[in-house]
Amino acid sequence: MLTVENLSAWYGEAQVLREVSLQVAEGEIVTLVGRNGAGKTTLLRCVMGLHARVGGAMSLRGADLTALPPHRRARLGIGWVPDDRGVYATLSVEENLLLPPVTGPEPWSMEEIYAAFPRLKERRRSPGTRLSGGEQQMLAMARVLRTGSRLLLCDEPTEGLAPVIVEQIGDILRQVKDRGVTVLLVEQNVHFAASVADRHYLLAEGRVVDALDNAEVRARQDELLEHLGI
Amino acid sequence: MIEQAFNGLVGGAFYALLALGLAVIFGMLGVVNFAHGAFYMLGAFGAFILLDSFGIGFWAALVIVPVLLGLVGMALERLLIRRLSGLDPLYGFLLTFGLALILQDLVRRQYGVQSQQYARPELLGGTLNLGLFDYPAYQVFVLALSAVVCGAVWLLLTRTKIGMIVRASTEKPELTRALGIDVSRWVTPVFGFGIALAGLAGVLAAPMRAINPLMGGDLIIVVFAVVVIGGLGSVFGSVAAGFLIGLVSALGNLYVPALSQTLVFILMAAVLLWRPAGLFGRQEGLT
Amino acid sequence: MKAKGLSIAVVTAGALLAGCGGGPGGGGGKISDGGVTLAVLNDQSAVYADLSGKNSVTAVEMAVADYKAKYGDKAVADKIEVISADHQNKPDLANSKAQELYDRRRADVILDVPSSAAALAVATQAKAKKKIFIDIGAATTELEGKQCNKYTFHYGYNTYMLANGTGSTVTADGAKTWYIVYPDYAFGQDMNKSFTAAIQKAGGTVVRSDPTPFPNDNFSTFLLKAPNLNPKPQVLGTMQAGGDLVNLVKQYNEYKLQDKGIDLAVGLMFITDIHSLGPDALAGTTFTDPWYWNANQQNRAWADKFMAKTGTRPSFAHAANYSAALQYLEAVQRAGTDDADAVVKELEGHTFNDVFADNATIRAEDHLLLHDVELAQVKPSSEVKEPWDYEKILKTIPAEQAFQPADGSCRL
Numbered sequence: 001m002l003t004v005e006n007l008s009a010w011y012g013e014a015q016v017l018r019e020v021s022l023q024v025a026e027g028e029i030v031t032l033v034g035r036n037g038a039g040k041t042t043l044l045r046c047v048m049g050l051h052a053r054v055g056g057a058m059s060l061r062g063a064d065l066t067a068l069p070p071h072r073r074a075r076l077g078i079g080w081v082p083d084d085r086g087v088y089a090t091l092s093v094e095e096n097l098l099l100p101p102v103t104g105p106e107p108w109s110m111e112e113i114y115a116a117f118p119r120l121k122e123r124r125r126s127p128g129t130r131l132s133g134g135e136q137q138m139l140a141m142a143r144v145l146r147t148g149s150r151l152l153l154c155d156e157p158t159e160g161l162a163p164v165i166v167e168q169i170g171d172i173l174r175q176v177k178d179r180g181v182t183v184l185l186v187e188q189n190v191h192f193a194a195s196v197a198d199r200h201y202l203l204a205e206g207r208v209v210d211a212l213d214n215a216e217v218r219a220r221q222d223e224l225l226e227h228l229g230i
Numbered sequence: 231m232i233e234q235a236f237n238g239l240v241g242g243a244f245y246a247l248l249a250l251g252l253a254v255i256f257g258m259l260g261v262v263n264f265a266h267g268a269f270y271m272l273g274a275f276g277a278f279i280l281l282d283s284f285g286i287g288f289w290a291a292l293v294i295v296p297v298l299l300g301l302v303g304m305a306l307e308r309l310l311i312r313r314l315s316g317l318d319p320l321y322g323f324l325l326t327f328g329l330a331l332i333l334q335d336l337v338r339r340q341y342g343v344q345s346q347q348y349a350r351p352e353l354l355g356g357t358l359n360l361g362l363f364d365y366p367a368y369q370v371f372v373l374a375l376s377a378v379v380c381g382a383v384w385l386l387l388t389r390t391k392i393g394m395i396v397r398a399s400t401e402k403p404e405l406t407r408a409l410g411i412d413v414s415r416w417v418t419p420v421f422g423f424g425i426a427l428a429g430l431a432g433v434l435a436a437p438m439r440a441i442n443p444l445m446g447g448d449l450i451i452v453v454f455a456v457v458v459i460g461g462l463g464s465v466f467g468s469v470a471a472g473f474l475i476g477l478v479s480a481l482g483n484l485y486v487p488a489l490s491q492t493l494v495f496i497l498m499a500a501v502l503l504w505r506p507a508g509l510f511g512r513q514e515g516l517t
Numbered sequence: 518m519k520a521k522g523l524s525i526a527v528v529t530a531g532a533l534l535a536g537c538g539g540g541p542g543g544g545g546g547k548i549s550d551g552g553v554t555l556a557v558l559n560d561q562s563a564v565y566a567d568l569s570g571k572n573s574v575t576a577v578e579m580a581v582a583d584y585k586a587k588y589g590d591k592a593v594a595d596k597i598e599v600i601s602a603d604h605q606n607k608p609d610l611a612n613s614k615a616q617e618l619y620d621r622r623r624a625d626v627i628l629d630v631p632s633s634a635a636a637l638a639v640a641t642q643a644k645a646k647k648k649i650f651i652d653i654g655a656a657t658t659e660l661e662g663k664q665c666n667k668y669t670f671h672y673g674y675n676t677y678m679l680a681n682g683t684g685s686t687v688t689a690d691g692a693k694t695w696y697i698v699y700p701d702y703a704f705g706q707d708m709n710k711s712f713t714a715a716i717q718k719a720g721g722t723v724v725r726s727d728p729t730p731f732p733n734d735n736f737s738t739f740l741l742k743a744p745n746l747n748p749k750p751q752v753l754g755t756m757q758a759g760g761d762l763v764n765l766v767k768q769y770n771e772y773k774l775q776d777k778g779i780d781l782a783v784g785l786m787f788i789t790d791i792h793s794l795g796p797d798a799l800a801g802t803t804f805t806d807p808w809y810w811n812a813n814q815q816n817r818a819w820a821d822k823f824m825a826k827t828g829t830r831p832s833f834a835h836a837a838n839y840s841a842a843l844q845y846l847e848a849v850q851r852a853g854t855d856d857a858d859a860v861v862k863e864l865e866g867h868t869f870n871d872v873f874a875d876n877a878t879i880r881a882e883d884h885l886l887l888h889d890v891e892l893a894q895v896k897p898s899s900e901v902k903e904p905w906d907y908e909k910i911l912k913t914i915p916a917e918q919a920f921q922p923a924d925g926s927c928r929l
Contacts, residue, residue, distance in 0.1 A: 048408050049408075050404055050407075050408060069407070069412075070404075070407040070408045071407045071408075071409075071410050071411055071412045071413070073408075074407075074408060074409055074410030075410050080405075080408045080409070082405060082408075086402060086405040088397070088398055088401050088402060089401060090397040090398070090400070090401050091394060091397060091398060091401075095394050098394070099394055099395070099398050099406075099409060099411070100409035100410050100411065101410050101411070103410060143409070147409075147410065233741055234738060234741055234742070237737045237738060237741055238738075240737065241735045241737065335562075338562070338566075342566065342567045343562075343563065343564060343565075343566045343567050343759075343760075344567040344568070344789045344790075344792060344793045345760055345763040345790075345793035345794070346793065347793065347794065347795045349795075350771070357773065366771045366772060366773070368771065369737075369771065435734075437767075438767055438768060438771055439734045439735075439763075439764050439767060439768075440734065440760040440761070440763035440764045440767065440793070442760050442763075442793075444563065444564065444732075444760060445734065445760065448732040448733075448734065448760075449734060479735075479738075480737070480738045481738075483727075483729070483730075483738035483739065484738050484742060487727040487728050487729070487739075488701075488728055490701070490728070490729060490730045491701055491730040491731070
């Protein structure tokens, strides 16, 4: 599905990604694990085309992404759920959902969205930023589901949320996976990551230092937590 | 008193139209368009030139001039302003300020600084009875038209798909692109539209104000104060502040004429102390 | 210092020569820096650019040509240069440009300098450099009052003369109650004071006077207020100039104040203002004009020559620049030198007639030019026979009545 080869990225003089290569297969959920500043968010932004200073190559289902502007990448079926959730204050909840164009063959209908997220239906006329943190996270995810994106880039969807909501998000991700959607997930919560994902990449100082499956994650849990500084 | 208040709203109509264009442009492009006053001036000159050289009257000018200036604005965005995206806002200031000086000088070269004549449209030559008082029909028309235009823009922004995209692009341009919307495609028409609004205000000014190359530069300083009071980039705020400032300066002239020069700026300072983002601005929009 | 010593030597030699040779000849020996330089310093880009501006430079060049034609090879000043600079109506710029003109560009006289603050700045430079300055464009009476000096002359008009002409006449003709609006800066405040004094002297009252923002494009508050004042004023006296005046008059007509019994009187009006508004917008308005191009055959003949060079009819400022340049050169001719002190001596008390100034005297006490001025009325377009034919002369105000008596406030 997604192939990243030798991806490097800079902020000014500082190199934040160093020749990162990774692959995500169709229908997989893959997480990027690593400390703050390891380059996880930058990696997602690079895939989205939002980072200007990059080297290396990226392709989606064999189509070269490298030269495409962000909106073209979105139209190829990449859906971004940013770490700040990216909810528009000047748009109502419903407008937030309707803003992005449909890009995939199997978009969720508004009925499906509202069935899955009843709170969003209740609040559909209020400005997006009136929602609670958890509701905003739901809105950000619902928004890319409605477009029918085939690859979701989710940046720390569980950060700062109550355990019950984290569980809901896990349910949604599994539901998404059942529909054959691919997910690249940035996650600090190792338990959560192991509970939803198939595979994991460990990032440190802009490099992929390890690739792990779920069994390895469970086996090396203490070591990983220590590495993440949690 | 009521008559004076009404009269303030007529003055505010010009501020509102100009501030609205500035706000839309600032929101979408992040550029404070210092050439806005020059386009207001070109609007008035457009009406004058159409009548003087082509015998085309006020009513046609009301449509032709904003459309032409809108196209000029779009070309300008494509050729010049676009190149500044991603650079320090200072460059936008320098470019648009320089543009204002160039446009002003080109008009001066051709027409000199003395004011040009432009007659009121015959249909609006009389006075209207507004119940409590008589008022010049032309000014009633100016107020009504600008209220309708501001209202239409408001509906366009809040009730349509285009408006939704413009609001989204204004608020979070990067995210909006990442959600699959080609923001740059909308930047050009929005800039042109803002310029067209300035042109419309200029045409409306032609029959009642002095038409000369300096008319825009003098006015635009107050309009910047209006935009700041309303909240930078806030469309609703700019319109509301436009009418508010019209009202305040009319009543200020009436009761404290000695302060009439500075009243708007005193108000601006007070609003900034009380609400640094302006009356209707979002706090986070400024950081 | 060296240059000054040299010029004194040259002047002395020149005086000796003149004494021996009998009458000034064509030699350049009495002229400093190898020639006479006339500098026009005015607004060539902002509000006063059309009513004076570059065309005043042309007017000064016409004066030079006429001087040369009159004296031929008997001209004392055989090499005359006309230069100009733009002060953009900014006093600080006027100040630095005046220094530059006097020092580096060797100007012997600076002409025009509209706007009071700029004129007062240049007067200070003239005093410091001991070089002549003839102001035309500014209205303030300070130039011949407290801030007068030996090298500064005021030529053409001032606030007293405008107020005395328009304010007194309109009041004496029966409009006893006035509402004055004036732009809130030095010129407007001066005009307000002068008009109030003139109106009261003529037996009228000023019901109210309001300062307005400057510049301003919206006078509606004041216009709406006018009919509701108590007592209701018979005249709205506007002291606005340029674009502000055009705005005010357009809106005066918009609110139909004339139909409500309030006439318009304009403090300072240039013919370019009438041209901007169209005569009908101002028809019947009375104002004081120092000079009108179509008042008589002599003026008209000069205006024709001016038009051939510039494509437009002259304002009074253009004619005054011509006259000031000519009278300066005549004074050089009489003095036989361009030495400033000698020329000042020739200008003081000089009486003359020329195309601009009738029955003119340069008053020795304060260096104010006294001359006949016109009380004019704007014609309706039905009486306009040709472009720029906008004024009907109601009467001529004789020089001694037109201007203020010397009040002793000026010590040269």
